[in-house]
Amino acid sequence: MSDDPLRKLLAQVHKRLSQAGSIDAEAREALTTVMHDIERILARKADTPAPQPRLEALAIKFQAEHPALADVLRQLADLLGKAGI
Numbered sequence: 001m002s003d004d005p006l007r008k009l010l011a012q013v014h015k016r017l018s019q020a021g022s023i024d025a026e027a028r029e030a031l032t033t034v035m036h037d038i039e040r041i042l043a044r045k046a047d048t049p050a051p052q053p054r055l056e057a058l059a060i061k062f063q064a065e066h067p068a069l070a071d072v073l074r075q076l077a078d079l080l081g082k083a084g085i
Contacts, residue, residue: 003042006083009076010038016069023066031058031073038076041085050085052077 013035017023023031037051055077062070 005079006038006042006076009072009079010035012072013069013076016066016072020062020066020069023062027058027061030054034058038080041080050080052080052085055080 013031017028017031034051034054037049037054041051055073059070059073059077062073
């Protein structure tokens, strides 16, 4: 599988995050950590933990106030799962 779909979704997450504005510091830090983990996976660093459970938890947290961001996070988790990551 090409990394292009993952990279496009990562770009969408960054875009939605910059548009979200009112995300608490703890959630923003957790999301940043997950994004870095995914970037490390794409760079083929094997010691990176699987991000899907954290992505799903963040999607649930953002669902009420930031549904567009939650949707992109779920898409990203789904795509990572399909890629076996």
